[in-house]
Each structure stands twice: as C-alpha cells, then as structure tokens.
Amino acid sequence: MKTLRKTNLILMLVALSFLIGCKDKDQNSKNTDEPVNVSYTEEELYRPNFHFTPKEAWMNDPNGMFYYNGYYHLYFQHYPDGNVWGPMHWGHAISTDMVTWKEMPIAIFPDEKGYIFSGSAVVDVNNTSGFGKGGGQPIIAMFTYHDMDGEKAGKTNYQSQAIAYSLDEGQTFTKYSGNPVIKNPDIKDFRDPKIVWDSIHEEWLMVLAAGQKIMFYTSPNLKDWKLKSDFGDGIGAHGGVWECPDFFPMVVQGTDEIKWVLLVSINPGGPNGGSATQYFVGDFDGKQFTIDPSFEKDLNSSEHKSIWIDYGRDNYAGVTWANIPDTDGRKLFMGWMSNWQYGQEVPTETWRSAMTVAREVELQKMDASYRLLFKPVKELTSYRSTKYKKESIEIKGNTKITDSKVVDLSSTEINFIIPDLKDKSFTFKLTNKQGDTLAFGYDSSDKNFFVDRRKSGKTAFSEKFASHVSKAKRTSLNPDLSATIILDKTSIELFFDNGETVMTEIFFPNSPFDKLSIEPNDQEFVLGNIEIHKLNFN
Numbered sequence: 001m002k003t004l005r006k007t008n009l010i011l012m013l014v015a016l017s018f019l020i021g022c023k024d025k026d027q028n029s030k031n032t033d034e035p036v037n038v039s040y041t042e043e044e045l046y047r048p049n050f051h052f053t054p055k056e057a058w059m060n061d062p063n064g065m066f067y068y069n070g071y072y073h074l075y076f077q078h079y080p081d082g083n084v085w086g087p088m089h090w091g092h093a094i095s096t097d098m099v100t101w102k103e104m105p106i107a108i109f110p111d112e113k114g115y116i117f118s119g120s121a122v123v124d125v126n127n128t129s130g131f132g133k134g135g136g137q138p139i140i141a142m143f144t145y146h147d148m149d150g151e152k153a154g155k156t157n158y159q160s161q162a163i164a165y166s167l168d169e170g171q172t173f174t175k176y177s178g179n180p181v182i183k184n185p186d187i188k189d190f191r192d193p194k195i196v197w198d199s200i201h202e203e204w205l206m207v208l209a210a211g212q213k214i215m216f217y218t219s220p221n222l223k224d225w226k227l228k229s230d231f232g233d234g235i236g237a238h239g240g241v242w243e244c245p246d247f248f249p250m251v252v253q254g255t256d257e258i259k260w261v262l263l264v265s266i267n268p269g270g271p272n273g274g275s276a277t278q279y280f281v282g283d284f285d286g287k288q289f290t291i292d293p294s295f296e297k298d299l300n301s302s303e304h305k306s307i308w309i310d311y312g313r314d315n316y317a318g319v320t321w322a323n324i325p326d327t328d329g330r331k332l333f334m335g336w337m338s339n340w341q342y343g344q345e346v347p348t349e350t351w352r353s354a355m356t357v358a359r360e361v362e363l364q365k366m367d368a369s370y371r372l373l374f375k376p377v378k379e380l381t382s383y384r385s386t387k388y389k390k391e392s393i394e395i396k397g398n399t400k401i402t403d404s405k406v407v408d409l410s411s412t413e414i415n416f417i418i419p420d421l422k423d424k425s426f427t428f429k430l431t432n433k434q435g436d437t438l439a440f441g442y443d444s445s446d447k448n449f450f451v452d453r454r455k456s457g458k459t460a461f462s463e464k465f466a467s468h469v470s471k472a473k474r475t476s477l478n479p480d481l482s483a484t485i486i487l488d489k490t491s492i493e494l495f496f497d498n499g500e501t502v503m504t505e506i507f508f509p510n511s512p513f514d515k516l517s518i519e520p521n522d523q524e525f526v527l528g529n530i531e532i533h534k535l536n537f538n
C-alpha cells in the first residue's frame, strides 16, 4: 500500500467528514441519540434482507444443491408444521443468482420408511441411472431415511441411504422402489450422502458420515454402491458426531495441480463451541483419500488440531453446488447460519434460521500448506447501490465510521485494508439507541480476530448464545490485513485475509443497529481502500 503524505491525509479528512462525520448531517434536527421507544414486528427486526429464510417454520441444513438450466436449486431440511426440528422434509427454493430466492413447494416428504434427512442431488447427464425418459436428464437426489420408530425402539440401524428421481428439473421427486440403496451396517450415525461425479475416475463417488469417520462409496449408476474406504480415525476434530461431508477435486489456484478437499461438519466440538465445519486437503486415487503430509503437519500444529472453514458460531452443514458449468468453473458453497446449541431457541416465532450468503471457494498453496479461501459470490456485487470509496482514512481514537442516515447498516458490504497490521488492534462496534452493541475486530496481543455478541440485544434465550467472545487465530503472514464484511439485519459475515479466516455470527438487537464506529489501539491508525456499499434488494 502506498503511504500517503500527511498533508494529503488532512485534506482528505476534511473532504470525508460526511463519511466519518463525527457530527450529525442535519445539525438543526433534534438530538436523535436520545433513547426512543419504538416497537418493531419480528419481521421488521429479524427477517434477513437477503439471506435465504423459509417463509414459515423450521429450517436447518442446505441439501441437494445443483445448478440446471439457468437455476440454482437449494433444498433444505424443513419441518413445515413447527418452528423447531421435527419430521424432516426437503423444502425447496430456486434462484438465478444465489442471492434472491424463490421458495417452491416442498420437494420430498417423509413416508413410512422415515424422515428425509440431509443429502445431495446431481444431474444425471448421461442417464446412468436409467430414470430419464425420452432423452431427458433426470435429477437424482440421495438422502438418509431416518426411521424414528427404530430409533425409539433403541435400535442402532435406523439410518439408511435412499434415492429419488425428478423428471421435472427438481420440482417433484419420485422415490426409487428399490430403496434403501445402502442398508445400515449397524452404525448408529450413518448419514448425509454427498455425491459428486468423479470425472477423473469416471464414476459416481459418494461420501457418507459414519460415526467418527467418512466412508467413500462409488457407483456406475447411482443405485448400486460399493464401499471403497474410510477416513478419519485419529485425525482432525472429534469433539462430536461427524455429519454432512462434502468431497471434491480442486485446481490449486495459479497451478495445474489438483487436490481433493474433504469438508466434515461436526457437532458439537466447533472452535467456538457447538456446530462447525472442518476441512482436509489431500489426494484421492479413486478409492482412498490420503491427507497431504503438509496439511497434516499444519493441522497437528494448529490450535484445535483442525482447520475450519469458518470460526464463527453460525455456519454449519454447508456443502457445494453440483453441476456448475465448466464455463463458470467456480466451487460454490452455502451453509446453515445457525448452531445446534441454540438454533431452536432464537427469538423468531414464525420462521427459524437463515442460510449464509453463497460463497465461492478457492484452494491456495500457502507457505506451509494448502488453504481454502472463501468469499461472497460475485453476484452479490450487482446489488450494490450507493457507494463510498476512499483510498485512506486516518482514525484517531473512537471514531464514527458511518450511520444509518448515510447508509443502511442492515444490507451492507464493507471492504477495507489495514496496511502494515503488525501490533495494531481495533474494535468495530455496531450500536443502536437501546445500547445494544455488536463488537468485532482484531486483537494483536493474542493475534485473534474476534466477534463479541455478549451485549448485542436479545441473548438470554440460551445461555450458550452469548457465553463468550468468539475467536479465530490469524494465520496469514501478509503484512496488510484485508477484510470484507457482509451485514444483514441479524448476521455478520467477516472474510479476513481474502477469506483465509472467516467468521459468521448471528445476533438479535432490540432495534436495528444504526451506527458503526471503530476504536483502534494505536494513534497512527489508517483504514485503507475503504468501500461501503449499500446492497439494494427492492
């Protein structure tokens, strides 16, 4: 980053007073900082502006995501008759850009074999399954049947894998008469099949969570599956049950090298408590996944013997989209923006839970090993409206960055750089007139990013929700820190160091946050390349 001369900075500061305006814009108006008693509906306060939520009732994991004929499909664990977890269906939504979603009728219903648990869907382009009619390409969904009666009867084999096919581009599904396609081999937690077409070995490949392991299966036709191997003994985090895996090859950015990436969700046992998703990078020979020695070394020297796709408490069970055209070539991801510790108690009644923003995943070779980088999908940028873009702002002490008179702080993208981070620490605060505060930033004394929602508004619904400050160790060696912040009414998504460290957390203020300020520890503190975009969804 270019260092600006002091005189330039002073001129810029004057010109920028509208942005960091420590004064109110309209000086003749009443003092609006006085507490006000305004009542809001749940919809106004907590329904996100742009994160996907079901119109009504309970939602958890994203399922069966695929792209076809111009539409991104998102299915989700859904209990349409209640606002807590219950008999699972696959809800359905479609989008042309992964940002604006249209909820569709429920796609898969539970039946006498059980609830419809998490799973995936693929476009069977060559009709390997034979379900396609008249040259059409069937969509095949694979899910876990969860037999409640079996569970209640104390059996261990109550989860099995089944398929269903759709001949109308994913709107309705017919369950296969030969279900289950994989019977339970007497493993209690045996679920969440994720299929990928292995173009390297030219067959279908499926990963399944089985207790504390991932099992790898292959198939020529999506109906007959063979177990090839497993992975997970003694490696990574094991504080809870392994769930919702994903497995795919990726080209290492800027090279021709291909590595395989395994995502494994775990609950509980996340880095900041409860649910979270770890990952592994390695090689796959068509049968067996082997973790890369450099990644294993890195893993073992990392704080929790695991590396996480997100260190915040609200990104769980996320997986990637199938059938993204080669002309696009991106790996696209979405997660459930909640946590099993308190997800069923959050203060919304008519619906519960949202998804994260869709994220693009990249694989990079760093000094020591490989890292996944996550960033919001570029489609989100086409919703940008008003924009503030400045090369540099010098911050002295506690400084207001902006407020809701200038930019709505509940559908906002903020980007900045902190040149030469070194021993600098900073705390951003989102506040409202009720005195609620969401704090986040970086503490150089322990090299941690943090999110502190302890005073962020409604927190008492669960003692786990605001029990502590969430932390994430900074791993990047870049002297400059870059950040992208995505704000909605009830969520913050922090992408630090080009998405090497991500933190996603939800919150429930008593009134919308209307002021953003920053407090650095250092008198010589500069925010560089700052951009504040209002995201417009009307």
Ligand code: FRU
Binding pocket: 060, 061, 077, 088, 117, 118, 119, 144, 191, 192, 243, 244, 317
């Ligand atoms: C993860 C999970 C999955 C399961 C689903 C049930 O959140 O526990 O393992 O399939 O939720 O709704």
